[in-house]
Amino acid sequence: MASLPLKRSYRCVPSLQQFYSGGPVVVSSDGSFIVCACGESIKIVESSNASVRSTIDRDSEAVTALALSPDDRLLFSTGHSRQIRVWDLSTLKSVRSWKGHDGPVMGMACHPSGGLLASAGADRKVLVWDVDGGFCTHYFKGHKGLVSSVLFHPDPTKPLLFSGSDDATVQVWDLLSKKCIATLNGHHSTVTSLAVSEDGGTLLSAGRDKVVLLWDLRDYSCKKTVMTYEILEAVCVINSGTLFASCLALHNSYGGKKSGSLETYFVTVGERGVVRIWSSERAVCLFEQKSLDITVSSVVNESGRGFISVIMLPLDQGLFCVTADQQFLVYSPVKHSEGMELILSKRLVGYNEEIIDMKFLGDEEQFLAVVANIEQVRVYDLASMSCSYVLAGHTENVVCLDTCMYQVLEEHLLQLEVGTTVLWESESRCCLGVGIGHLGAVGAIAFSKKQKDFFVSGSCDRTIKVWSMEGLSNRVGEPYKLKTKAVVAAHARDINSVAVAPNDSFVCSGSQDHTACVWELPELKFKVVLKGHKRGIWSVEFSPRDQFVITASGDKTIKIWAISDGSCLKTFEGHTSSVLRASFLTRGTQFVSCGADNLVKLWTIRTNECIATYDQHEDKVWALAVGKKTEMLATGGSDAVVNLWYDSTASDKEEAFRKEEEGVLKGQELENAVLDADYTKAIQIAFELCRPHKLFELFAELCRKREAENHIGRALQALGQEDLRQLLEYVREWNTKPKLCHVAQFVLFTVFNILSPTEIIEMKAIGELLEGLIPYSQRHYSRIDRLVRSSFLLDYTLTGMSVIEPESNDGDATRELKESPVIHDILVREDEDPEQKHNSAKSAVKKRKSDKRLKDCSRKKVKGVGEAYTTVAAMS
Numbered sequence: 001m002a003s004l005p006l007k008r009s010y011r012c013v014p015s016l017q018q019f020y021s022g023g024p025v026v027v028s029s030d031g032s033f034i035v036c037a038c039g040e041s042i043k044i045v046e047s048s049n050a051s052v053r054s055t056i057d058r059d060s061e062a063v064t065a066l067a068l069s070p071d072d073r074l075l076f077s078t079g080h081s082r083q084i085r086v087w088d089l090s091t092l093k094s095v096r097s098w099k100g101h102d103g104p105v106m107g108m109a110c111h112p113s114g115g116l117l118a119s120a121g122a123d124r125k126v127l128v129w130d131v132d133g134g135f136c137t138h139y140f141k142g143h144k145g146l147v148s149s150v151l152f153h154p155d156p157t158k159p160l161l162f163s164g165s166d167d168a169t170v171q172v173w174d175l176l177s178k179k180c181i182a183t184l185n186g187h188h189s190t191v192t193s194l195a196v197s198e199d200g201g202t203l204l205s206a207g208r209d210k211v212v213l214l215w216d217l218r219d220y221s222c223k224k225t226v227m228t229y230e231i232l233e234a235v236c237v238i239n240s241g242t243l244f245a246s247c248l249a250l251h252n253s254y255g256g257k258k259s260g261s262l263e264t265y266f267v268t269v270g271e272r273g274v275v276r277i278w279s280s281e282r283a284v285c286l287f288e289q290k291s292l293d294i295t296v297s298s299v300v301n302e303s304g305r306g307f308i309s310v311i312m313l314p315l316d317q318g319l320f321c322v323t324a325d326q327q328f329l330v331y332s333p334v335k336h337s338e339g340m341e342l343i344l345s346k347r348l349v350g351y352n353e354e355i356i357d358m359k360f361l362g363d364e365e366q367f368l369a370v371v372a373n374i375e376q377v378r379v380y381d382l383a384s385m386s387c388s389y390v391l392a393g394h395t396e397n398v399v400c401l402d403t404c405m406y407q408v409l410e411e412h413l414l415q416l417e418v419g420t421t422v423l424w425e426s427e428s429r430c431c432l433g434v435g436i437g438h439l440g441a442v443g444a445i446a447f448s449k450k451q452k453d454f455f456v457s458g459s460c461d462r463t464i465k466v467w468s469m470e471g472l473s474n475r476v477g478e479p480y481k482l483k484t485k486a487v488v489a490a491h492a493r494d495i496n497s498v499a500v501a502p503n504d505s506f507v508c509s510g511s512q513d514h515t516a517c518v519w520e521l522p523e524l525k526f527k528v529v530l531k532g533h534k535r536g537i538w539s540v541e542f543s544p545r546d547q548f549v550i551t552a553s554g555d556k557t558i559k560i561w562a563i564s565d566g567s568c569l570k571t572f573e574g575h576t577s578s579v580l581r582a583s584f585l586t587r588g589t590q591f592v593s594c595g596a597d598n599l600v601k602l603w604t605i606r607t608n609e610c611i612a613t614y615d616q617h618e619d620k621v622w623a624l625a626v627g628k629k630t631e632m633l634a635t636g637g638s639d640a641v642v643n644l645w646y647d648s649t650a651s652d653k654e655e656a657f658r659k660e661e662e663g664v665l666k667g668q669e670l671e672n673a674v675l676d677a678d679y680t681k682a683i684q685i686a687f688e689l690c691r692p693h694k695l696f697e698l699f700a701e702l703c704r705k706r707e708a709e710n711h712i713g714r715a716l717q718a719l720g721q722e723d724l725r726q727l728l729e730y731v732r733e734w735n736t737k738p739k740l741c742h743v744a745q746f747v748l749f750t751v752f753n754i755l756s757p758t759e760i761i762e763m764k765a766i767g768e769l770l771e772g773l774i775p776y777s778q779r780h781y782s783r784i785d786r787l788v789r790s791s792f793l794l795d796y797t798l799t800g801m802s803v804i805e806p807e808s809n810d811g812d813a814t815r816e817l818k819e820s821p822v823i824h825d826i827l828v829r830e831d832e833d834p835e836q837k838h839n840s841a842k843s844a845v846k847k848r849k850s851d852k853r854l855k856d857c858s859r860k861k862v863k864g865v866g867e868a869y870t871t872v873a874a875m876s
Contacts, residue, residue, distance in 0.1 A: 004586050006604060008649040010633060012616045015385050016370075016642035019043040019052050020326050020350025024066040027320060031313040034328065035075060036350065037063035042077055044089070047330075049384045050348040054092055067108040067117065074131070076117055078105040084119060086131065098134045100127050107149050112156045116175075118163075120147035126163045126173065140173050142180050151194040160217075162203060164191030170205050172220065182220040186213045193234045197264040202280070204266055206235040212268060214280050226283045232270040234310040238277065243316040247335035248277065248286060269307035269321055275331060275342060293344050294323045318345055326351035327387075347387040349378060355636030358625040359403045365627045368634055370642065371398045377424075382644065391424050402455070404447035421445065421457055421467065421482065435467050435482035444498040446507070454485060454522070456507050458495030464488050464509055466522060488524040490517055493536070499549075501542045506563065508549050510537030516551050518563055528566035532559060539581045543588040550591060552579035558593055560605065572603055574610045581624035585631055592633060594621035600635055600645075616643050663689060670694070680715045687723045692730045700743045712750045724751065725763045732772040741780050748773070 023037035033053060034045045042056040042063060061079040068075055074095075075087040082105060085097040103122035110117055116137065117129045126147055128138035138161075145167035153160040159175035170184040170191055189209035196203055202223065203215040212226040212235060238244045248265070264280035273294035277287040294306065309322040319331040319342070330346040353373040361367035361379060367388065368380045376392040421435035421442060440460030447455045458464050466486040491511035498509045506527060510516045516530040516537050535554030542549055547563045558572040558579055577597035584591045585602075590611075594600045600614040600621060619638035626633055633645035666689050673682035679698055686694045702711045719727065728751070734744035752760070760766060798804045 004589070005649070007586060007590060007602065007611075007631075007647050009612055009647075009652050010602065010614065010645040011648040011651075012614060013644045013646065014616070014641060015382070015644045016050075016349075016352070016380065016636075017052055018351050018640045019045045019050065020328070022324075022326055022351075023063055025309055025322050025328075026066045026068050027311050027313065028068060028072045029070060029314060030072070031315065031317045031320075035066055035068065037066065038350070042066070042075070042087075045348075047348075050386060056087060056092055065105050065108045065119070067110050069110050069114045069131075070112055071114060074114075076108055076110065078108065078119070080104050082121075084108075084117075084129070086134075096134045098129070100129070100136055101125060106147060109150045109152050111152045112154060116152075118150045118152060118161055120150040120163055122146045124165070126150060126161070126171075128161065128175065138173070138175060138178050140171075140178075140180065142171055142183070143167055143169065148190060148192060149194050151196070153200065154196050155200045158200065162194050162196075164194055164205060164207075166190040168207070168209070170194070170203070170215070172203075172217075184213075184215055184220060184222070186222050186225070187211070192232060195235050195237050195266065197237055197280075198239045202264055204235055204237065204264070206232040206268060208232065212266070212278070214264065224280055224283055226278055226280070228268055228270070228276070228278075228285075230268070230270040230272050231306075232268050233306070233308045234270075235266055235268050236310050236312050238265045238267060238312065242312075244277075244312075244319070244333050247333040247340045267310055267312070267319065269310045271306040273306045273323070275307075275310070275319065275321065287340055287342075289342055293329055293347070294325070294327070346384075347390075349387050352378075352640045352642075354638045355623050355640060355642065357400045358623040358634050358636055358642070359401055360625055360627050360632075360634070361403055365630055365632065368625070368642070369401060369403065370636065371401050371623075372640070373397055373399075377401060380642075399441060399443060400445050402445045402447050404449075404452055404455075421455075422479075423469070423482065431479045433469070433471075433480040433482045435465075435484075437465060437484060438463070440494075444495055444509070446498045446500045448500055448504045449502050450504045456498050456500060458490070458498040458509050460494045462489055462491050462493065462495060462511075464490045464495065464498065464507070464519070464524060466507075466524060485522055486524040488519065488526075490519070490524075491515065496536065496538050497540045499540045499542055502544055506542070508540045508542065510540040510551055512536035514553075516540050516549065516561070518549065518566075528563065530559075530561045530566050530568075532568050533557070535578070538578065539583075541583055544584055545588045548588070550582050550584065552582035552593060552595075554578040556595075558582050558591075558603075570605065570608060572608060572610075574601060574603075574613075575599065580620065580622055583624055583626045585626065592624065592626070594624050594635055594637075596620040598637075600624075600633075614645075617641060674698070679711065680718050683715045684718060684723075687719065687726065692733070695727075695730060696734060696740065696743060699747050703743055703746050708746070709750055709753075712747060713754055716747075716750060716754055721759075721763065724755070725766070725769075727751070728763070728766075728769045728773075732769055735773055735776045735780075738780070738783075741776070745777065745780065748777075 019038050020036040020043065021038050025034065025036045027034055031047060034047050036043055036045065040058055040060055040062060042058065044053045046053055058079060061081050063077055063079050065078050066076065073089060075089055076084060077087065078084045082101045082103065083097050083099050084105065085094050087093065088095050101119065101121035101123050105119050105121045107120040108117060115131055117131050119127050119129065124141065124143045124145065124147060126140040127136050130137050143163065143165040145165045147163050147165045149164040151162045161173040161175060162170060163173065164170050168187040168189055168191065171180050172182040174181045187205065187207040187209050189207050191205050191207045193206045194203065201217055203217055204212060205215065206212045208231045210228050210230055210232065212228060212232065213222055214224040216223050266278055266280065268276050268278060273292055274289040276285050279286055306324055307321050308324055311320040313320050321329045321331065323329065328348040328350060329344060331342040332345040334341045334343050355370060355372050357371040359369050361369050366382055368382055370378050370380060372378065375397060376390045377398055378387050379389050380386065381388045422431055423433040424431055438457065438459040438461055442457050442459045444458035445455060453469050455467050455469065456464060457467065465484045467482045468485050471480055490509050491513050493512035495509050495511050498507060500507050505521055507519050507521055508516055514533050514536060518527040519525060520527050530549065530551065533551065533553040533555050537551050537553050539552040540549060549561045549563060551559050551561065556573065556575045556577060556579060559568050560570045561567065562569055575593065575595045575597055577595055579593055579595040582591055582593040589605055591603050591605065592600065593603065598615060598617045598619060598621060601610050602612045603610050617635065617637050617639055621635050621637040623636040631647060634642060635645065636642045666685055670682055670685040670689065673685060679702055683695065683698055686698060699712065702708055705711055731744045731748050734740040
């Protein structure tokens with residue numbers, strides 16, 4: 001069999017992220033995105049696949065209320081600081097903010113026109129703000145308790161504002177007269193939600209007193225009281241012409257009634273966690289959801305279960321419900337002969353606890369089962385990353401799981417809690433069997449690989465049990481009670497991991513006692529002990545083709561052992577903290593590991609080499625799943641994030657080859673441009689190829705030409721803002737070397753002539769670039785200045801030797817030269833008469849006869865010249 005090519009790199013796709021931790025939620029007008037609170041930040045989430053579109057960070061402040069403008073351009077947020085901020089969603093910047101309440105703002109609503117914003121606070125006030133100006137237009141005070149909800153009338157022509165409070169009243173405010181025109185008393189507990197009927201003539205108010213009251217907005221009288229027998233958290237109205245109305249066959253019922261108003265149909269949700277649809281005229285429940293899709297908490301209280309919000313999505317996209325355990329459920333109605341049924345079309349989980357274990361599911365591994373330190377196992381569809389279904393039934397937290405294909409078509413999934421193993425069938429989502437027998441928490445589980453008629457479990461009670469699956473086909477109704485085939489006291493401390501060999505002949509167990517043991521199946525006969533780790537062993541796994549076992553330990557090492565004699569064959573070091581998982585890849589020639597140092601590493605066994613290291617998690621990586629067919633990876637950990645990893649070795653190789661090919665073509669194009677003397681094009685190509693040395697050669701060539709500044713200016717004007725910033729980085733490097741500084745200074749001079757100071761300041765990291773340019777530029781200018789001053793000596797020497805004539809045009813220079821003592825002496829000698837000159841010449845000839853005198857005279861002359869130059873240099 002041909003060996004598989006080694007994997008070199010993986011591409012990470014963050015698939016499951018934390019985006020909702022409880023609190024306010026708003027949906028866009030077209031239902032394309034959701035805005036929700038996540039800790040101290042605001043997440044904008046795509047409703048299709050739960051991916052986080054963008055994040056708005058607030059200053060360490062929990063969000064208490066959110067609202068969207070009708071056109072979805074502006075987002076309003078507030079928190080415990082009482083400051084209301086307006087965010088532009090196109091730029092994610094705060095455009096304005098203001099304060100007005102004396103306590104936290106508990107609710108906000110935007111006017112249908114988009115020009116007004118109403119805020120309700122814990123200070124018993126209701127304020128209306130001008131969105132553009134940020135000033136208060138209305139100040140309403142009258143409630144005796146915290147104002148929990150606020151709502152504008154959906155008809156822009158009706159200037160009405162409604163507010164509900166925990167003083168069990170609803171008040172109606174007139175925006176024109178700025179007064180309270182009605183106080184609606186009828187509730188006996190907090191009013192949690194308000195809604196207006198489609199015709200605009202009825203106000204619905206729901207409260208925690210388990211009733212929905214319908215108010216006539218003409219005379220503000222209570223028309224109807226609907227008893228729901230459930231603490232209500234939200235109410236919304238079903239409009240005519242929608243899919244819900246047609247499925248309920250309500251479209252024929254929308255018509256005039258004896259009272260002269262239209263019948264209203266509405267949805268209520270609350271603590272029971274079911275969706276119910278009601279008729280206003282008959283005050284009866286037309287539909288009640290039969291199945292329970294929410295998570296049932298082990299702690300029975302009002303805040304631990306049920307729905308907290310409901311919204312009717314536009315364009316018949318369904319009913320959007322928010323649960324108390326941070327889930328978004330979208331229901332779609334289906335009409336059949338017996339009536340209507342709600343189908344859960346989408347489940348988006350906003351918050352997962354610490355992810356402990358994961359496994360792939362499905363024939364094509366299109367599902368991912370996740371254990372997140374809760375009482376259920378959540379199964380996600382990898383295509384949309386929505387939670388397809390939940391396996392619930394445990395009363396304690398699930399700590400590990402394993403999967404296997406059973407009888408070709410059926411897939412079984414095994415999950416464990418303290419002392420209990422539960423066997424599930426993934427397609428029917430029913431419990432097949434329950435195994436009870438361990439005295440402690442079951443921390444490890446593994447299915448048989450070949451026969452698939454048993455599984456092995458390891459527990460904190462230090463025992464390993466082999467469970468038989470033979471009686472599952474004979475079960476009727478109730479889950480089958482699983483039986484044990486073998487039991488052994490395996491270790492001295494807790495068992496963290498177990499693994500079954502590919503041929504079902506051995507099982508390996510790793511424990512906190514620093515050892516791993518290999519046992520023969522099915523009797524659990526001792527085979528060999530693997531000693532060598534200095535800390536507890538967190539993970540064990542058999543090689544798919546060799547008689548090897550890989551172990552990952554808390555001593556930061558990974559070891560490979562021989563099953564035959566228990567000898568350690570290889571040790572891999574590289575992690576800086578405990579290694580929590582290790583799994584084989586590429587038919588056992590490679591493996592991947594993850595640990596408490598937040599890292600995922602890819603290793604090659606033959607070379608003992610760590611090929612790649614990935615840092616995509618922010619906390620310990622507890623879970624690692626490897627697809628058996630696709631060898632796709634999935635990792636999760638304490639940061640509640642699930643990352644999917646796809647093999648990108650082939651694609652990266654193709655990309656590198658394509659870039660190399662493009663580089664060759666571009667290089668040839670660059671050479672052609674140089675030969676054609678098209679320096680503007682050549683400079684652009686050099687920027688694309690990131691060749692700073694070639695750029696320097698091009699600029700140096702331009703500097704040698706006539707009108708060099710014009711040539712360089714034309715080349716620089718063709719560059720973009722980013723290219724100019726990159727050029728300044730190159731110039732900064734060239735400027736540090738004396739041999740290259742002349743070209744660098746010329747290019748820098750041209751850049752500053754072309755760009756205005758405003759454009760230069762707007763460049764990215766321009767301050768750092770200038771800090772690197774200024775010191776070396778000052779050093780170069782000082783050096784040039786010294787060189788110019790030193791050149792005065794040469795001018796004076798050549799002038800004294802009559803090689804060059806002094807500049808007669810410059811009167812000042814001539815005057816300075818005449819005033820110099822040395823030059824004055826020379827001029828005096830020139831004014832002597834011819835006889836004196838002749839005598840001087842004779843005496844000079846006599847002096848040349850003596851070599852010693854000539855040398856002494858030369859020294860004196862040189863000394864005099866040096867003193868004269870020193871005087872000239874000091875005068876500058």
